[in-house]
Structures are given as C-alpha cells and as structure tokens.
Amino acid sequence: MTRVPPSVDSDLTGVAGAATDVAPLGRHATKPAHELTADEEADVVDWDRIAALEEFKTLLAAKRKFIVPATVFFITYYFALPVLVGYAPQWMATKVLGAVNVAYLFALSQFFMAWIVALLYVRAAGRFDAMARAIVARFQPGGR
Amino acid sequence: MSPSLTMFLGFIAITLWITWWAARKSSGSNAYFAAGRSLTAWQNGIAVAGDYMSAASFLGIAGIIAFQGYDGFMYSVGWLVAYLTVLLLVAEPLRNAGKYTMADVLAYRLSPRPVRGMGALSTLTVSTFYMIAQMVGAGALVSLLLKDTGIDYHTAVIGIGILMIVYVVFGGMLATTWVQIVKATLLMGGTLILSFLVLRHFDFDLGAFFDAIANVTHTDAQGNRVTQDFLTPGLRYAPPYGPLDLISLGMALIFGTAGLPHILVRFYTVPDARTARNSVVWAMLIIGTFYILTTFLGFGAATIVGRDFIASHGGTNMSAPLLAQALAGDLFFAFISAIAFATILAVVAGLTISASTSFAHDFWTNVLHHGRERREGEEVRVARITAFFVGAISIAIAIVLGPNANVAFLVALAFAVAASANLPVIVLSLFWRRFNTAGAVCGLATGLVSSLVLIVISPSIMKADALFPLENPGIVSIPLGFIGAVLGTLLRREPEAERKFTELSVRANTGLGAERAGAH
Numbered sequence: 315m316t317r318v319p320p321s322v323d324s325d326l327t328g329v330a331g332a333a334t335d336v337a338p339l340g341r342h343a344t345k346p347a348h349e350l351t352a353d354e355e356a357d358v359v360d361w362d363r364i365a366a367l368e369e370f371k372t373l374l375a376a377k378r379k380f381i382v383p384a385t386v387f388f389i390t391y392y393f394a395l396p397v398l399v400g401y402a403p404q405w406m407a408t409k410v411l412g413a414v415n416v417a418y419l420f421a422l423s424q425f426f427m428a429w430i431v432a433l434l435y436v437r438a439a440g441r442f443d444a445m446a447r448a449i450v451a452r453f454q455p456g457g458r
Numbered sequence: 459m460s461p462s463l464t465m466f467l468g469f470i471a472i473t474l475w476i477t478w479w480a481a482r483k484s485s486g487s488n489a490y491f492a493a494g495r496s497l498t499a500w501q502n503g504i505a506v507a508g509d510y511m512s513a514a515s516f517l518g519i520a521g522i523i524a525f526q527g528y529d530g531f532m533y534s535v536g537w538l539v540a541y542l543t544v545l546l547l548v549a550e551p552l553r554n555a556g557k558y559t560m561a562d563v564l565a566y567r568l569s570p571r572p573v574r575g576m577g578a579l580s581t582l583t584v585s586t587f588y589m590i591a592q593m594v595g596a597g598a599l600v601s602l603l604l605k606d607t608g609i610d611y612h613t614a615v616i617g618i619g620i621l622m623i624v625y626v627v628f629g630g631m632l633a634t635t636w637v638q639i640v641k642a643t644l645l646m647g648g649t650l651i652l653s654f655l656v657l658r659h660f661d662f663d664l665g666a667f668f669d670a671i672a673n674v675t676h677t678d679a680q681g682n683r684v685t686q687d688f689l690t691p692g693l694r695y696a697p698p699y700g701p702l703d704l705i706s707l708g709m710a711l712i713f714g715t716a717g718l719p720h721i722l723v724r725f726y727t728v729p730d731a732r733t734a735r736n737s738v739v740w741a742m743l744i745i746g747t748f749y750i751l752t753t754f755l756g757f758g759a760a761t762i763v764g765r766d767f768i769a770s771h772g773g774t775n776m777s778a779p780l781l782a783q784a785l786a787g788d789l790f791f792a793f794i795s796a797i798a799f800a801t802i803l804a805v806v807a808g809l810t811i812s813a814s815t816s817f818a819h820d821f822w823t824n825v826l827h828h829g830r831e832r833r834e835g836e837e838v839r840v841a842r843i844t845a846f847f848v849g850a851i852s853i854a855i856a857i858v859l860g861p862n863a864n865v866a867f868l869v870a871l872a873f874a875v876a877a878s879a880n881l882p883v884i885v886l887s888l889f890w891r892r893f894n895t896a897g898a899v900c901g902l903a904t905g906l907v908s909s910l911v912l913i914v915i916s917p918s919i920m921k922a923d924a925l926f927p928l929e930n931p932g933i934v935s936i937p938l939g940f941i942g943a944v945l946g947t948l949l950r951r952e953p954e955a956e957r958k959f960t961e962l963s964v965r966a967n968t969g970l971g972a973e974r975a976g977a978h
Binding site: 357359362364365370373374377379380384385388389391392393395396397399400401403406407413414415417418421422424425427428429431432433435436439442446449450453454 | 528530532534535536538539540541542545546547665668669671672688689690691692695700701702704705707708712730735736738739742743746749750812960961963964965967968970971
C-alpha cells in the first residue's frame, strides 16, 4: 500500500492514509469503513469470527496433522543417536564399510533426515499457504 | 605485512563499503532493525547460515573432532537437526506475529512490561555467552597468527570490537546482513577447498581416509603413545556420566537454536512467513553441507596434522588453520585464518544488533516508556548507543578472559541457556491458550537461573569437586524451564491472555495484520 503525500492538485479521497482520509465528522463515533486508515483497519479484523470459521479450523487441523507427527519423528530419530551411542556403544562401533562404523553412518543419516523432513514440510506448507490465502481474501479489511 | 593481515584488511575494506552503502540507503526503525523486511529467501538463508556458523563451528568443531573424534561430530549433527525445530514450530508464527524481537511474540498476548523485561534480560545473557565464545576464538587466533606483525591480543580484540560497533551503529541490520552473506560465502568456499585438499591428500580414496581415522596415534595424558579409533564414540563423553551428558548436549542443541535471539530476529528481515520458511530451508542446505564437511576438517586435522602438534601450536581451536598450513602452505593458512576472523566479526555483529535491538525495543521503549517513542527515531538512537556499550563491554570481557576453553563447548552453554529460558516460553505462548504472564516470567526465570547455576556447579567450572556431574545442563534445566512456565501459569488465570490467544493464532496462521515490507 503506498501512501501518497498530500497535494492540492489531486483528489486523494480514495487513498488510505492520505491527508484527506480523515473523517471530518464522527471524531467520537466509529468511522465508516471506507474512511479508516490502514493502521486503524488492522485492528478491526474480527479475530473471533475468523477463528470460528470452518476453513480456519481445517487449516489448523491440516497443519497439526503434519507438524505434530513430523516433530515427534525428528525428535525421536535424533535422540536415538545419543541414546544408542551412550548405551549401546559396542553395537554402534560395529564396522560396516571398511573402517566406517554404524555410529558414523547413523550420524550422517541425520543430515539427510533433516533435509527430507524440511522438503516434505515445504511441500505441505504450499497447501497451507493456499488455504490461508483463501481465508485472508475473504477477510482482508475492506475486501481488497 | 603478513598475508593473513593483508587478506583480513581486504575483508574489512569490503565490509566497511557495505556499511557505508547500507547507511546511505536506509533510515527508520524498520530499516534499521529489520533491513526494511525486504530480503529474499536466499539472502536471508545465507545470512542465517552466516549468523549461525560462528567461530564455534569453524574453529571449535574442527578442534573438538580433531581431539575427541566422533563425539565432536555429535555437535555437527545437533546443530543442523536443530533447524527442524525452527522450521516446524517457530519461524513462521514469529514472523507473522512479531515486529523486531523475540519478546514481541510473548508480549502479544501477555502483559508486556514483565515479559519484555525478562525477555531482554535473557536475550542479553545468551548473547553475552555467545560473545565470550567468539572473543575467546578471536584471542586464540590472534595470539598464534599475528605474533610476527607486532599486533598483540589487546589491540586485535579492540580492533574487532570497534569494527563490530561501526557495522551495527552505522549500518544496522542491512549492513549486518550483507556482512553475514559475504562471510558465509567465504566460509563455505574455504571449507570446500580445505575438504578437497584433505581428500587429495588421501588420493581421493575415502576408504584410506577412514582407515586413517580408525588408527590415529597420539600421546595420551600419561605421556604414552596410543593408537585409537577416532570413529568410536566415547572419547569425550565416557561413562559413568558420558551418555547422559551426550543426551543433555543434544537437548541443548536442538531446542536451543529456536531460542537464540540473534537467529530469531533474522526472520523479521523478510517480507512474509513463506519467505521466512524458505529462508530456513536455504540455511539448512548451507549449514548441513558445512557440518558434513566438518568430517574432513576435524578428522583431517586429527590424521594429517595430529593432536600433539595442534596442542603445542595454539590448542584445539587452531586445528582448521593448522590443517590448511599442513596441506597447502602459509598462504592458504593465511586465507583460512582470515576467514576465521571474518567469521568471528560477522557473528559478533549479529549478536550485537540483536542484543541492542532487544534493549532498545523491549526494555527502553516498552518497559520504561510504555510502548511509546517520546521522539521520532528515539528507539534507533537508543539501539545505536546500546550497540556501542555492548561492544565496549565485550571488549572488556575478552581482555579479561584468555584463549582457554574450546569455543564449541562455550557456545553449547549459550545454547543451553537459550533452550532452557527462551524456548519453553516461546512454544507455550504460541501453542497453549491457557499460558499467561506469570507462566512466562516464571519460565524465563527458572530456565535462566537453573541453567546458569548448573553451569557454575558443573565440572567445567568446579573441576573435580563439581556438585553436578554433567558438563551440559540441558537435561535438567530445559525440563525445569518448562515446569516453571507451567506451574507459573497454573498459579492464576489471565482471561485477557486467553482471549488474545485467538487473535495470535489467527495472525500466526494466516499472516493477517503482519508487519509488511518497506512500511517505513
């Protein structure tokens, strides 16, 4: 949103935040929606109404469905490493490929685990973005 | 003039030019604190990597692997996996609901003054710990490298301090960001070359490289020559308490990153949550590649240079530069050392800007002056003055401390404090409706105090008569941070905080009403 500096040559009535965008009347009452400045509009969003929307609940559920299992998985996978290193050192020292042992391969696999989870999340988040955009489009103040 | 000094002066010239450019370009709070929120995903991703891969990563990890083998590599693993916590739980809600600092997200639904006060305190504590580690690294480098140039430790530390003040005071977040980007690029370049040289040393035979790691000969504490398999766990964290210590370290690493103020503020520099998310992925690619390559840096130093030589030529923190010298001579040694300097400089600049932003925005404006700037631009002015003091104080601390402990270890302590104090309250504030002000203050306080106390009574400080057997406090202090936050919350109800949770949740998940790019 661009704010245009006040000028006598142009009609700024339609520009939010311009010098003319001030209600001459109604200082004590709520301004009509078309006369709100951008900052004032930011506070008139009806958060409770959005939160109660079916679409919003679906968005939260979809996010939860990905984020909770992903978090549980990566934390479990990660802590398996120090736990096994600490409490099953003989097994972790087993050599697999030449001198390379289970411990090193497991540690290395953590990097790929992290990258894969991150990429899966980014793919899923594309869907979340679309759902959020649909909600915002309905509720963006002033319907713009 | 020595080659390392010349290269370092070159880096300084580039960064000062960046600062001059940034200072001319921007003004206003959004520009100063958040680079106008206009960075792209790859720019911010590289800058996150630059902010994160500190002296602890480059000097510290290489050293800890060179001396203690596999156990050191555990740091590398934790430091990458940690970004999943940031990506999945923190980055996007933070970007959508906050403005300049970590405490913004807490202050959203809680009573602002107490949580901002505590938030600023814990930000300053974590930053100070981190800063001490960087300065110790700088000291180690300087005492070894610049002996022949007549620059002593004090002069060099004061020089680094002054540069960091200049970047932050004049260039703000934009200059700091570009300093990070240049540094991250140099660091990755240097690391790739060094890894390539290690491989070439073994005639590109990975099998031979790992065989060498499995048979490292060095002199042990009793003065006997011993041959050890450096791929075997347990060289640093041995029983009886080693396994617990390792788990404790892991907890601090993967939960600490999402509570590091200087990493969190980076997500305010992008236009929206989607860019914040993509920048985490960029950062993960760079950081992950770097930490995999620490295999070559650390084990390369262990096999090619050897523990005994490193110990007598500057200690653990000098492993990577000494490896460079052994593989490609003095000029490359100078290049790698200059990169290490650049690394330290960039990270201290990032720490300084997050600490001074938190002081100015959280403490000065919001705690002392009830959220109002008395004069236009006051917040930025206060941040600049704070940056000056933060710089001066860290110079003083660095001069008091010598180049002693391993810097990766020191940084791990900063992670422990961040994981115990900051992470519980951030997560609970974003995901628990019932959470309230009392809970945030209790959580921050118990996390902060318990991690600090456990560090003081740990073997790292009290040596043999330690009251607490673990080096890493996380396994106790992180649960304590959570328990403190939960118990504090249950003390009383705060209907306002619960009501505002709805608003926070809608904002965090849809981006409605989030701070926009370029809105000066």
